[in-house]
Amino acid sequence: MRRSLLCWYGAQGRDLPWRRSRDPYAIWVSEIMLQQTQVKTVIPYYERWLAQFPTVTALAAADQTQVLKAWEGLGYYARARNLHRAAQVIVEQHGGQFPADLSTALTLPGIGRTTAGGILSAAFNQPVPILDGNVKRVLARLLAVAVPPNRALAALWQASEALLDPQRPRDFNQALMDLGATCCTPRNPACLLCPWQPHCLAHQRNMQNELPIAETRAPLPHKQIGVAVIWNEQGHILIDRRKPEGLLGGLWEFPGGKIEPGETVQDCIRREIWEELGIEIEVGDRLIVIDHAYTHFRVTLNVYHCRHLSGDPQPIECDEVRWVTAAELDQFPFPKANLQIIAAIRAAST
DNA sequence: GATCCGTGGTG
DNA sequence: TCACCAAGGAT
Numbered sequence: 001m002r003r004s005l006l007c008w009y010g011a012q013g014r015d016l017p018w019r020r021s022r023d024p025y026a027i028w029v030s031e032i033m034l035q036q037t038q039v040k041t042v043i044p045y046y047e048r049w050l051a052q053f054p055t056v057t058a059l060a061a062a063d064q065t066q067v068l069k070a071w072e073g074l075g076y077y078a079r080a081r082n083l084h085r086a087a088q089v090i091v092e093q094h095g096g097q098f099p100a101d102l103s104t105a106l107t108l109p110g111i112g113r114t115t116a117g118g119i120l121s122a123a124f125n126q127p128v129p130i131l132d133g134n135v136k137r138v139l140a141r142l143l144a145v146a147v148p149p150n151r152a153l154a155a156l157w158q159a160s161e162a163l164l165d166p167q168r169p170r171d172f173n174q175a176l177m178d179l180g181a182t183c184c185t186p187r188n189p190a191c192l193l194c195p196w197q198p199h200c201l202a203h204q205r206n207m208q209n210e211l212p213i214a215e216t217r218a219p220l221p222h223k224q225i226g227v228a229v230i231w232n233e234q235g236h237i238l239i240d241r242r243k244p245e246g247l248l249g250g251l252w253e254f255p256g257g258k259i260e261p262g263e264t265v266q267d268c269i270r271r272e273i274w275e276e277l278g279i280e281i282e283v284g285d286r287l288i289v290i291d292h293a294y295t296h297f298r299v300t301l302n303v304y305h306c307r308h309l310s311g312d313p314q315p316i317e318c319d320e321v322r323w324v325t326a327a328e329l330d331q332f333p334f335p336k337a338n339l340q341i342i343a344a345i346r347a348a349s350t
Numbered sequence: 351g352a353t354c355c356g357t358g359g360t361g
Numbered sequence: 362t363c364a365c366c367a368a369g370g371a372t
Contacts (some may be wrong), residue, residue: 033369041358041367075356080370132368177368186366187361214365223369247355295355337355 001199002172003166008195009175013181014039018160019174024123025056031118032079032110036133036178038069039087039181045074057096068154068250068333069161077249082110100124113157118173127158127169135182141184142211142275145203150217170177215312225255226268229345230281237331237345238308240241240277243319247294252332254303254341265302277321279311294335 016039018030029049033042052070053059059067064084070224071080086108090098098119105116131139136149139159145152157206165172183190191203203210231240239252258273259265266283273281285306290301313321324332326349329342 031368036355036367036369037357038359038367073357075358076369078355079369082370110370118368130368133366133370134368173368181368217364220364249355293357295357296353 001163001196002168003180005175006165006171009178010170012193013175013178014182015255017043018122021217022123023118024070024100025059026050027123028098028111028119029083031115031122032083033074035079035115037074040076042054043286045071049099055096056090056098059084060091064250065333069331071338072251072333073339077251078111078245081250082108083325085109086111098123100126102126108142108281113313119265121173123167125170127164127166128174129157129164130176131157132177133159134177134184135160135207137186138176138184138196139186141189141202142196142200143206144205144207144211146213147178150212150215153199167329198216220293222298223260224265225256225301226259226265226272227254227271227285227301227341228278228281229254229287229307229341230273230306230308230309231305234323237329238277238313238323239322239329240313240315240318241320241332243317248335249318250333251335253335253338255321256301256303259302265304269304269306273306278314278316279309280309281306287348288341290337290340301337301341303344309340 018027021027023255030046032044034131041083049070051179062084064081067080067084068077081153086122089108089305090096100120101115105111105120106113108120114130114132117128120126120128121130130154136156139145139156145155147279149156183194187209191197191200191208194200197203202211204247218246233239238254238255244250248344255273255276256269257276259268269283269341270281273279283306284303287303288307292299315321326345334342
């Protein structure tokens with residue numbers, strides 16, 4: 001079984017930038033970026049990141065705004081914050097070298113069992129198993145697991161470890177992920193091309209389209225949000241930096257908040273700006289309406305031009321506030337939905 | 351152990 | 362349009 005998979009990998013494996021490297025730092029960066037994120041999305045971010053932060057020392061020395069700006073648009077921003085912190089730990093406590101043993105790697109922020117296995121096998125050819133989304137699906141089909149994969153984690157980890165090739169753990173783990181990504185796909189798997197088809201219980205039972213069993217999910221709530229683009233008499237715009245933890249932590253945004261039942265958008269914006277920044281504004285024309293979906297809810301951003309009337313903005317429910325020119329907005333990391341607001345501001349002023 | 355955490359691709 | 366999913370981890 002190992003040989004058939006490795007043979008398939010030799011012929012069908014993907015040529016990916018990080019596979020050409022044995023630098024633990026570069027491989028680590030790729031593993032973090034690839035969490036819940038597709039290869040095609042990651043590649044340009046990976047290339048830019050290594051050009052900007054070529055070593056763990058360079059990353060450790062960067063400031064968080066630079067780091068978040070380089071991550072802007074990738075999502076799950078805690079990954080960038082943790083990567084940054086871990087780089088500082090590696091410089092301060094591990095002599096600038098990524099730890100080569102599993103238990104130490106697992107102490108670093110942002111590194112769990114799968115990521116640690118991915119790094120240690122790829123960088124050091126250590127026989128450490130992995131269990132990412134691809135491997136869960138491959139093994140759930142191979143073994144015809146009768147419950148959602150997340151209800152069978154112990155068995156799946158055991159299988160990943162038992163199957164792992166002790167001679168070629170690097171290639172084996174990469175092969176297993178490629179098999180899931182390109183052959184044993186979520187829908188319409190290419191069983192005829194699969195090296196493990198003779199061993200696959202799902203295929204033998206013609207259940208490859210029914211497995212793995214899907215997790216049940218709650219419906220997504222939908223929130224209406226009022227957002228203010230506040231101008232002062234100098235033609236500057238007010239932005240704020242979100243608190244360092246939680247949703248979009250550390251990123252900048254245009255201030256606003258949730259519209260309460262029975263409240264107009266304009267009332268909401270005036271109230272939120274008073275509560276969060278302690279200033280009075282006049283709500284003017286509508287700038288843009290943006291629908292955006294997060295993992296656990298959807299939002300509609302109702303964005304309005306506003307005019308500053310009185311008061312000095314205070315960081316009451318955020319970390320920092322700042323008046324900036326439209327040209328300066330590019331220097332700050334914003335969430336994706338806010339980039340649309342910036343584009344609308346530019347379009348409206350030309 | 352259930353929830354939280356972004357964004358883009360896909361059928 | 363929409364649900365599902367992607368090289369998961371932290372709390």
